[in-house]
Amino acid sequence: MSGILTYALHYEGEFNKNSLGAVSEAAKLASELGQEAHAVVVGDDVTEELAAKLGNYGASKVYYASAPVGIAQPVVDVMAKLIQDHGYSYALFGGGLLGFEIGAGLAARLGGGVTMEVTAVKVQDGKLVAERPILQDSAIVDVDYAGEPGVIIGRLNAFEIAESGGSAEVEKVDVELSEFSTRATVVQRGEQRGADVNIEDADLLVGGGRGLGKAEGFKLAEDLADALGGAVAATRAVVDAGWYPYAAQIGQTGKTVAPKLYLAVGISGAIQHKVGMQNSENIVAINKDPNAPIFEFSDLGVVGDLNKIVPKLTEAIKAKKGS
Amino acid sequence: MKICVLVKEVPDAAVEKRMDESSKRLDRSGEKNLNPFDTHAIEAAMQIREGGAVDVEEIVAVTMGPESAVRALHKAVSLGADRSVHLTDDALAGSDVVATGYALAQVLKSENPDLVLLGQQSDDGECYTIGAVVADHLQMPSLTQVIKIDVNEGSLRCERQAEYGYDTVDVQLPAVISVGDAINEPRYPSLKAIMGAKKKPLDTKAAGDVEIDTSKVGQDGSKTAVLAINPPPEKAGGEIIEDEDTDETVEKIVAWLDERKLLA
Numbered sequence: 320m321s322g323i324l325t326y327a328l329h330y331e332g333e334f335n336k337n338s339l340g341a342v343s344e345a346a347k348l349a350s351e352l353g354q355e356a357h358a359v360v361v362g363d364d365v366t367e368e369l370a371a372k373l374g375n376y377g378a379s380k381v382y383y384a385s386a387p388v389g390i391a392q393p394v395v396d397v398m399a400k401l402i403q404d405h406g407y408s409y410a411l412f413g414g415g416l417l418g419f420e421i422g423a424g425l426a427a428r429l430g431g432g433v434t435m436e437v438t439a440v441k442v443q444d445g446k447l448v449a450e451r452p453i454l455q456d457s458a459i460v461d462v463d464y465a466g467e468p469g470v471i472i473g474r475l476n477a478f479e480i481a482e483s484g485g486s487a488e489v490e491k492v493d494v495e496l497s498e499f500s501t502r503a504t505v506v507q508r509g510e511q512r513g514a515d516v517n518i519e520d521a522d523l524l525v526g527g528g529r530g531l532g533k534a535e536g537f538k539l540a541e542d543l544a545d546a547l548g549g550a551v552a553a554t555r556a557v558v559d560a561g562w563y564p565y566a567a568q569i570g571q572t573g574k575t576v577a578p579k580l581y582l583a584v585g586i587s588g589a590i591q592h593k594v595g596m597q598n599s600e601n602i603v604a605i606n607k608d609p610n611a612p613i614f615e616f617s618d619l620g621v622v623g624d625l626n627k628i629v630p631k632l633t634e635a636i637k638a639k640k641g642s
Numbered sequence: 643m644k645i646c647v648l649v650k651e652v653p654d655a656a657v658e659k660r661m662d663e664s665s666k667r668l669d670r671s672g673e674k675n676l677n678p679f680d681t682h683a684i685e686a687a688m689q690i691r692e693g694g695a696v697d698v699e700e701i702v703a704v705t706m707g708p709e710s711a712v713r714a715l716h717k718a719v720s721l722g723a724d725r726s727v728h729l730t731d732d733a734l735a736g737s738d739v740v741a742t743g744y745a746l747a748q749v750l751k752s753e754n755p756d757l758v759l760l761g762q763q764s765d766d767g768e769c770y771t772i773g774a775v776v777a778d779h780l781q782m783p784s785l786t787q788v789i790k791i792d793v794n795e796g797s798l799r800c801e802r803q804a805e806y807g808y809d810t811v812d813v814q815l816p817a818v819i820s821v822g823d824a825i826n827e828p829r830y831p832s833l834k835a836i837m838g839a840k841k842k843p844l845d846t847k848a849a850g851d852v853e854i855d856t857s858k859v860g861q862d863g864s865k866t867a868v869l870a871i872n873p874p875p876e877k878a879g880g881e882i883i884e885d886e887d888t889d890e891t892v893e894k895i896v897a898w899l900d901e902r903k904l905l906a
Contacts, residue, residue: 330806389809391774392783416804420786423771426740427778430858432865433740435769452874453768454659460666461869469865472771502814503783506799509806523904547905555803559789559824565807572803580904590768601902602880603895614882619898623885631892639896639905 321354323447324407326394327373327381328417329360330509334369337413339376340478344440345411346377347481351442355379357407358487361397362388367489374487376480381487384494389508391420392500399428400494408467409447411440414475414594416572422472433470434462436590438477447471455612456590475571475594513564516550523549523580526569526596527557530585530606530625534562539629540584546636552576554592570595584625588613605629643815645687646702646753647723648746648760648772649680651714659766666868667736668766674710676717679761681828686791686821687759688722688829695793700724704749706734706742716839720831725843727753733849736861739767743775745859748852750780757798758818762787773820783813786820 323345327338342358349356358378360370363385370383382401386393398410398421410425412418419435426433438459439450449462449471518524525547527540537551544551553563555570569576571591581599586592588604588611596602597616604617605625614620621628653659654673662669684703691698703718703726705711715726729749737745750758758780763770770786777784790801797814802822813819831839849856857863881898885891899905 328805335805389804390785390811392777395778416787416802419770420774420784423739423743423769423774424778424784426865427743427775430865431740432738433771434866435771448869454661454668454766456874457659458661459872459874460661461872463867463869465865465867497781499777499781499783502817503785504812505809506812507808507810508804510808510810512808556824559803559822565803572805580899580902601904603898609884614880616877616880618880619895620880620882621885621891621895622882623888623891627888628885628891628895631888632895635892635896636899636905639900 323409341413342376343481344478377483389505395424412472422470426470431468435472521550526552526583528554528586646755650677651711652677652766676714683759684721685828720835720839731849733856738864741859747779777818784818789824
């Protein structure tokens with residue numbers, strides 16, 4: 320039993336960045352182990368050309384299979400078969416929603432172990448050990464796998480993309496899907512809700528969260544962003560609640576940003592949000608809860624009522640910039 | 643329709659969580675409560691019942707955990723479940739997510755539900771994945787982080803946010819659905835419901851009662867093991883301002899931003 324199998328998610332002919340990071344990471348780890356890193360692409364629109372692109376990120380072999388896209392269980396069927404036929408020791412996933420579902424389903428199916436939210440993987444005694452932050456990142460555990468396969472699910476942006484310039488052998492596989500895998504059908508995928516806003520190019524971002532109270536509360540964040548000459552970003556909670564457009568969302572299933580300033584108002588700082596903005600150069604947080612996790616990773620934390628502070632801050636910044 | 647809701651007892655939000663160095667497990671002493679994410683799953687079940695699109699005969703809360711976990715079941719019943727099932731056995735202690743999912747699936751097989759609901763994550767373990775494990779064992783279609791459920795005859799139309807925007811997925815029943823906290827605003831239990839919760843039927847099951855293969859559960863049956871617990875990398879703590887005089891606070895923030903040339 321040897322080797323690492325990585326799942327690569329694609330959408331509209333492009334691979335997901337987190338998947339490319341995972342393929343790169345698998346290649347690096349496999350070379351340390353003296354083993355091979357292979358990858359698999361699943362969908363009803365996958366071509367040999369698309370699959371072959373993963374060679375450039377270090378996969379020496381890429382399988383592709385035709386199956387419904389956007390749901391996890393068909394991918395579990397494909398990966399379970401590949402692991403049973405070829406004996407991979409590990410399965411690796413980049414950050415994102417599907418990886419969690421596929422990885423967990425795979426571990427259940429094959430009786431393996433699974434670790435999620437992994438931020439680093441190391442080789443120890445010829446085996447992989449996953450590092451996973453726990454309890455709101457207050458500790459990091461080293462997780463070892465007993466038996467195979469070991470399933471490793473990365474945290475968003477955990478693995479760096481590395482182009483190897485290599486090429487991969489590509490093989491199409493036919494897998495019979497489980498009956499239950501065909502009982503969920505994607506009706507619509509990738510619907511964009513709300514206005515199309517650009518937050519990735521902004522140097523200064525004001526992030527708004529549930530603490531703004533209601534959709535109208537975003538006016539405070541917008542006025543502040545206008546004064547700064549920046550844009551407004553949002554947490555998943557407020558996007559799901561319909562307060563702000565999906566295009567402005569940061570975190571696990573949204574965008575990743577690293578502006579010069581990230582000024583968070585009414586954001587508690589859940590891990591899912593943190594992973595999308597923690598590389599910002601300067602993080603300022605305004606929150607009324609002194610125990611909010613965001614204060615753990617902000618450079619300047621202001622404990623207070625944003626409804627009192629933000630309007631005055633907006634005026635003060637305008638005055639300062641006008642002077 | 644019969645709905646089973648998976649619930650979990652977790653350390654109360656106000657308790658500082660820490661790992662027990664010797665067992666390498668979460669220290670679960672101290673005040674505990676029903677996992678807040680699970681209240682959304684119970685509320686989702688109640689809204690399906692009250693929505694009237696299907697006839698919900700029964701809502702059953704199911705948990706696995708030590709004796710104290712009964713309180714999480716009482717809370718679940720006070721929020722609307724009709725009865726509850728408590729899987730408890732020393733052989734289950736130390737189970738990882740795959741082992742726990744297997745054990746819960748065994749309980750669910752004995753209940754034979756049309757729909758299994760659960761919260762998207764536990765407040766302590768933060769694994770997000772138990773639903774996918776349970777679904778694979780039950781051979782049911784599954785979706786996690788669902789924020790809208792419409793009930794049709796024999797299927798559910800679910801919405802969720804995935805990697806590229808919002809997805810709409812039709813899922814045939816029986817199915818396992820984990821719900822996100824945006825799905826609803828859980829109701830508060832009435833005093834009467836709280837008082838009456840202890841009188842609702844509660845079945846206690848041991849591993850053998852639901853044919854759990856004990857070699858697949860507990861610390862020994864789990865395929866992951868925590869080798870070490872390390873502190874996170876040191877990060878210099880940020881400056882903190884407590885807002886007492888807002889004008890002064892604002893002045894400090896502006897000075898801080900200006901120093902870093904962010905107001906140019």
